[in-house]
Amino acid sequence: MPAAVRARLRAAVAASLLASAIAVPVASADANAAGSEAAAAVAPPSVAVPAAAPAAAADPREPAIGPGLEWVAHRDNPFRQGDDPDFINSDLAFTGDHVIQGNFAGFSVWDIADPANPELRATVPCAGGQGDVSAVGDVVIVSIDETMSSEACDAVRVPETAENWEGLRIFDLSDPAAPRYAASVRTRCGSHTHTVVPDPADPARVLVYVSAYSRGASLHCTGRNPLQIVSVPLDAPDEAAVVGELDLFAGLDAFGPEDRVAGGAETRSTTGCHDLTAYPAKGLALAACRGEGLLLSIADPMHPVVLQQVRDANVAFWHSGIFDNDATAVVFQDELGDGFINTCSPAFGAERGADARWTLTGGRLEPGAYFKIPRAQSDLEKCVAHSGGLIPVPGRFIVAQAWLEGGVSVIDFTDPAAPVELTYFDRPTYGYSMDYTAGIWSVYHYDGYLYASDMYDGLEVLRLTDPLFADAARYDPGELNPQSQPQYAWAWREAPVLPAEVDARAALAPLDVAPATIPRVETDASVAVSVSLPPGSLDPGETADVWWMPAATAVATVVASPDGSLPPTELVLPGPLDAGSYDLVARGDRTSDRLALGVLTVAEPTPPQRPTPPPTAGDPVDGWLVAGLVAGAVLLGLAVAVVLLRRRAVRRAAAPSEGP
CATH class of the missing domain: 2.130.10.10 (YVTN repeat-like/Quinoprotein amine dehydrogenase)
Structure with a gap:
């Protein structure tokens, strides 16, 4: 004034x-x-x-x-x-x-x-x-x-x-x-x-x-x-x-x-x-x-x-x-x-x-x-x-x-x-x-x-x-102090940038992903997983985004709990997903310099073991197999009979003769 x-x-x-x-x-x-x-x-x-x-x-x-x-x-x-x-x-x-x-x-x-x-x-x-x-x-x-x-x-x-x-x-x-x-x-x-x-x-x-x-x-x-x-x-x-x-x-x-x-x-x-x-x-x-x-x-x-x-x-x-x-x-x-x-x-x-x-x-x-x-x-x-x-x-x-x-x-x-x-x-x-x-x-x-x-x-x-x-x-x-304007940077609007070095990635806070491994998704069907962070990971009450890094898209926006945790949050991820590892990142707006990294693993499905089906009467291959088995059994039986007859003849020849 x-x-x-x-x-x-x-x-x-x-x-x-x-x-x-x-x-x-x-x-x-x-x-x-x-x-x-x-x-x-x-x-x-x-x-x-x-x-x-x-x-x-x-x-x-x-x-x-x-x-x-x-x-x-x-x-x-x-x-x-x-x-x-x-x-x-x-x-x-x-x-x-x-x-x-x-x-x-x-x-x-x-x-x-x-x-x-x-x-x-x-x-x-x-x-x-x-x-x-x-x-x-x-x-x-x-x-x-x-x-x-x-x-x-x-x-x-x-x-x-x-x-x-x-x-x-x-x-x-x-x-x-x-x-x-x-x-x-x-x-x-x-x-x-x-x-x-x-x-x-x-x-x-x-x-x-x-x-x-x-x-x-x-x-x-x-x-x-x-x-x-x-x-x-x-x-x-x-x-x-x-x-x-x-x-x-x-x-x-x-x-x-x-x-x-x-x-x-x-x-x-x-x-x-x-x-x-x-x-x-x-x-x-x-x-x-x-x-x-x-x-x-x-x-x-x-x-x-x-x-x-x-x-x-x-x-x-x-x-x-x-x-x-x-x-x-x-x-x-x-x-x-x-x-x-x-x-x-x-x-x-x-x-x-x-x-x-x-x-x-x-x-x-x-x-x-x-x-x-x-x-x-x-x-x-x-x-x-x-x-x-x-x-x-x-x-x-x-x-x-x-x-x-x-x-x-x-x-x-x-x-x-x-x-x-x-x-x-x-x-x-x-x-x-x-x-x-x-x-x-x-x-x-x-x-x-x-x-x-x-x-x-x-x-x-x-x-x-x-x-x-x-x-x-x-x-x-x-x-x-309104007469001293701050500069605003909308960090949460830009996709996070992850370090390429293995050691630098390992140093980031871990984002829990559940389940951590899913089978390969071959269709466009969506996939549901849950993410969370323990207490103290974020500032209490700050807003955090969860980013699906393959698409550089924020798939959830959540308010941190009073204890600084990220409550379990369900994410819907798009398919198809080939086998491999996919990054998820959580970042708060007040603590945007700190990233939490989670990895979702997509695995190839294990091929199932097929049981041997029983033989079918009309199948010629199965018929020859059955005939072969029967013939083998007959021949084995004849061989055993011959062996037994020969042993009897030998015993008779070795016995003493009886008088008239």
């Missing part, structure tokens, strides 16, 4: 009111446990840890919901005090099973292990402006863009021309129910937003790009504000410090009043950048800098380089940008009217307060089409393009984006000439015109769900049910 709204917040409530917003205060954490005296001096006054999130209250403003979208959960804003804008929600960041929700009064920690039942783990009162947030492991970083009396959480706002403090606050989230204030870093012009960038030279730290812009008379924040770079050691956040500073417009002409085009938008003069989106895997970043956009190289993240400066006569306030996954296109958002008017009406047309799609080719941005939500909003509503992020769908450029009281929109920017809305979530108006803005600040895709931060109402959880988003739902990034 732009700094122009600061005047509306000068009547901010005192720190005691911040504490009264929290239902169950507990003692602040002892920062000395981290060995940091500075951290102890600024520890938050209280941390609320409710036993469970409250059930959603009945709301007569039932939302309109588009096709292929399901509203699965709502949680009230735990900071809210009526319609006081000092307690509205802002941006989101994700780490593991938790989403961090920024707030003008501090931040909340939600457990989203069950997305349909978010549980509030903690609320941390620590005011200082819109509270843009990031989360890296157990480290939470919060932007402070209000001039405060000190870095402490109980500080109060002071005039910009008085001695003040603003910058970054850093918290330890090791215990999500009791976040601990670990450190603070003062920056020249505070931090309206910030962007986390991994340091390729040192995995133990991250770099934080601090975006802010000057806003008139100020003790520290005047002229054109540079990009400041803060180093945050993840294991020692109390050592965080500014390590670099860069004037992105050095050698360029920043947008000024003289650059306004007759009939164009009332574009703000550039005194710094509002937001920066990094794409570390591509070495690129987009800077939205009030009057213009910048394309940056961050191949060396300590030394960003401006590749291109772009302007658009229709854009009044360059708010933020989003890359597609291939870095071949981007979308810039225009926050016309600073979020205080309804630009989603015929009076503003389709090209102002909208999204502007640009094509990125050969390192250059070229303008394309605009997009505005097709649902006209009433003049009681504030509606304009605001924060959002990429939904990872292979081959498509689809984003989820907030439109304040225009709600949530899912937009397909794949066709550069014809962006189209796929679905939406839109609450009716609050029923009256609020002094401050309202509605959905931001919405992002995380682990198969959309999470939307509603400024007054709280947290909304949505699920995309259209099969188009099946691949997106398989991603569990483990962490998401």
